Amino acid sequence: MGDKKDSEGKQSLPTLGSGNSELGNEALAELVRKVVEEVLETKVKEIRETLQVGCLECKKSKDHSSQRTESRSVKHVSARPNFSTCKNCNRRHPGECHREKRACFRCGSREHRAQDCQAYSS
Known part of the structure; x- marks a missing residue:
């Protein structure tokens, strides 16, 4: 299948003939599926990176692999009055x-x- 050029010599997009409409719809659906999948993968990656930022004060990422039970430093403890x-x-x-x-x-x-x-x- 060769590249088609219009009257000005520019490359034109292929058009669907009446016999290729089903094949064209399948190709379009596959293209849309791939684009949506890529967008979702990118969004998941962004969310994961955001969650790894962790504590903004100390710039440390949260380490979920080792669930330690250490006491928290003073800046991480909420200050409640003792009524x-x-x-x-x-x-x-x-x-x-x-x-x-x-x-x-x-x-x-x-x-x-x-x-x-x-x-x-x-």
Whole structure:
């Protein structure tokens, strides 16, 4: 099958004749499948590289092969205030207990409960 050129001498794309439509559809489907497969492989590779970045502060990648139980350094531990346990709700919190005043646990409003709270909804 030779290269076809148009009247200006440029190479033209092959056209499908009426007898080759089924073969053309199969070739097109195979081409689309290969392109999609390559795009997905590239995306998976990008995601894997992103996951290997790990801790941005110390620039170390996570090593999942050795699951160590070492204590975490200070910069990796979240700093939570150490409040005493409330005798009304058994939660640790500062100040007045929202359960005692029958208020929302999230924002303190008496108009609704935590499950209906819009203050921290995403």
